[in-house]
Amino acid sequence: MADEQKKILPIDYTHREYESIRDDLMGIVERFYPDTLQDFSEGSFGSMMLDAVAYVGDQLSFYLDYNVNECFLDTAYQYDNVVRHGRILGYKAQGRPSTYGEVSLFVMVPASSTGIGPDTVYIPILSKGTTFTSGNGLAYILTENVDFSLPTNTTIVAQVNEDTGAPTWYAIKAPGTVVSGRLGKQSIKVNNYQRFLKLQLSAGNISEIISVTDTEGNEYYEVDYLAQDMVFKEIANKNFKNDNVPSILKPYLVSRKFTVERNRYGVYLQFGSGKSGETDVIADPGSVAMDVFGKDYVSSTTFDPTRLSKNYSLGYVPSNTILTITYRTTNPSNSNIGASQLNKVSSAKLKFADELSLNSGVMTTIMNSVEVTNDKPIIGAVSYPTSTEVKRRIYDTFPTQNRAVTQADYENLAYRMPAKYGSIARCSTQKDPDSLKRNLNMYIISSDNRGYLTETNSTIKNNLKMWLNHYRMINDTVDILDPYIINIGINFIIKPQLGADKFVVLNAATQALKKKYKTKFYIGEPLYISDIYQTLKGAKGVLDVTKVTITNPQGTNYSGTQININNNLSPDGSYLVTPKNAILELKYPEVDVKGKVQ
Known part of the structure; x- marks a missing residue:
């Protein structure tokens, strides 16, 4: 019994990195196995065993921490995991951005x-x-x-x-x-009935699903969620020549439907679980708005206008047929x-x-x-949002509940506009200071084919306005405007560390600034000069930062918007104030970032 107690050694579970694990293992070996192995010098068998076990322990600790962090939205890093968390909170990932x-x-x-x-x-x-x-x-x-x-x-x-x-x-x-x-098609053979059938498309870079039909001519409709029964179809307007409206939106009840799911592996079509003949579609909302039957009380008065069916099978599942899927891919x-x-x-x-x-x-x-x-450039956002940007949109999505009330609601809805209607790089919504009514100014900006900021064309603006009309409050009015583009430059003077090559240090400092400001600013976002100091000091070989100056470059290739840098600095000079209707852009980092070494 005494020998058993003697071998009890408390384990410190806070030791999880390589060095601490190795030290703990060394202590155990020295205490309990002093005569078994005594050579732990570098290159010995004992040292190899300790290193191997400590290495495995360090790896397990790292991946445990990493995977735990991926389980929460605020600490998740991988893009697919962020999108998965967003899907749970009501965020719908968009396809490849379109112009x-x-x-x-x-x-x-x-x-x-x-x-x-x-x-x-x-x-x-x-x-x-x-x-x-x-x-x-x-x-x-x-x-x-x-x-x-x-x-x-x-x-x-x-x-x-x-x-x-x-x-x-x-x-x-x-x-x-x-x-x-470009338009593409894929035919998929579906065999026997399968609940919640999920099909993967083989093509990549799919922006939208145009249509899904089976061999019997039945059409399947894309919905936001499978419980949704109503969609809006475009009906040709016979009076087009008189009112110049090409189509009319009409509500349409559907029982054949699917949702679109996306991840880095591809695009998937998710169907429901119903068989043909089971779904009971109700054409009159009045028959479901107060469905109390013989009860003398009302348990729920909530009513979803997009869900009119009493059936919970979530739509028909195609079976024993061939689905023809038409889609659009983007460069x-x-x-x-x-x-x-x-x-x-x-x-x-x-x-x-x-x-x-x-x-x-x-x-x-x-x-x-x-x-x-094309008389004007055809432009739009050219890249997927980063995982950090997706997180910001998810945070804004969750409280919106598919309506626009707050400033964040409007901005989130603008970013969530389907890619087939166009895409924008940055958006900002503000109350119109010159209006006595509930008028809002929404500023949006796009990127050209080289990634530079440019004004959004009228087509995307019109699409955005129609998109917002489905969600905005009835007494809200929204003006979609172009923000001013303010081009900036950064000049700095640094001191290198003793013995460091000044050209190598200058290049490292310049590259650090280029990397930091590679991501575009948000509309109205200030430029924190203190961040520039911090970035430069973190560059390899930099001892100190003597001076940082912000410039407003002008010329043929710049926006032409002038700003007095000194008048727009904060009282303590730590940041540059940006007007609410403007956006900063470091357009040409190779030219606009200039440094000197003392």
């Missing part, structure tokens, strides 16, 4: 028999899905039908009879909207282009009012005459 823009479309139409104006029977409609290609090979898709017969289009004489001078062909110019990407690196770079029609889809009665040769000439160009 939207406006284009000018041209088509040749023969003159009428009188020679005055184009022959209206030959004026076509360019269907959505028409594809275009830029000079550098990027693909774009027409998002809406373009009717060349509208009176708002521009018509000019393109060709005339050389003898009489009478017009023979007219050119019609019409505006259109395009989105970056993984960059989909932004400058003005006049979209100039090639890859595939034109034209429709005529009465094709059977028209001359096929003339229709072929019209099809071959379609041209396209």
Whole structure:
């Protein structure tokens, strides 16, 4: 009994790193096994065993800490884990960012028999899905039908009879909207019924799912969550020429539905658990709003307008069929282009009012005459948000409950706008100081094809306004504006450590600043000069930082917004105050970050 007590050694569980584990092991060996092994010198077998066990213990401690941290949103680091936490809190990860823009479309139409104006029977409609290609090979898709017969289009004489001078062909110019990407299809065979069927798509860089249909012609609809029964479908507006509204949104009850899940491995379609004939779709909300039957009390008065079904199977599951999935992919690196770079029609889809009665040769000439160009750059955000940015959006998502009330609600909804409608780099919402009513100013900014900040085009602004209308308070008004871009530069003077190569130290300090400010500023975010001092002091070989100066570079390639640096410094000079309607940008780090060594 005494021998057993003698061998009891309290274990210190706070010792978890390599050195402390090795020291504890050494103490155990020396105390309980003094005669078994005595050589623990460097290179000996005993030293090897202690090192190996301590190494394994250190590894286990590290991965235990790492995986525990990944279980919580505020300490998670991996992008997929952050998105998974966000999904639990109601955040929906978006697909590959897309760019939207406006284009000018041209088509040749023969003159009428009188020679005055184009022959209206030959004026076509360019269907959505028409594809275009830029000079550098990027693909774009027409998002809406373009009717060349509208009176708002521009018509000019393109060709005339050389003898009489009478017009023979007219050119019609019409505006259109395009989105970056290419259309793709995948067919997946589904066998017997399987509850909560989950299918993975093989393509990468998928921005959105266009449609899902089975061999019987049934269409499956994407919903935010499987309990949702109602979606809004776009119905063609027959009165389009009078009110200039191409489509009407109408509520539609669906029982065939799916959700889209994303991670780094791909895109998945998640279906429910119901069989055909089980789902009971209710067309009248009044029959479910107060479903109390014979009870003399009401247990719940809550009502979800998107959930009208009493069935909890969460929609039909496809079985014994082939699903055809149409999707849109986007260039993984960059989909932004400058003005006049979209100039090639890859595939034109034209429709005529009465094709059977028209001359096929003339229709072929019209099809071959379609041209396209973009007068303005087609831009948007070009990269996925970082895990830190996703965390910030998740924190804002959780309390919103799919409505916009606070400033954070509006900003979160703007970032959550589906990628197919366009994407923005930064957003800030503020109360309009000049308005006596509930007017809000939302400032948004985008990135061009080189990653520099630029004004967001009108197409994305219109899409964002329509997106916000579904969530904003009825008495709120939102103005979407462009913030001022303030270009900044950083000049600094440092002292190197004794014996250090001053050129190597200067390069290390410069690279440290470039790395720190690689991420774009937020709108209205100040520049903390104290952070610059801290970053420079942390660079290898830097002994001290003598001086830091902020500049406002001007020139052809800069924004042109001027700011008095000294007047906008804080009283203690520790940070640069940024106006609420402006955003800072370190545009050219190679030029705008300058350093000297004393």
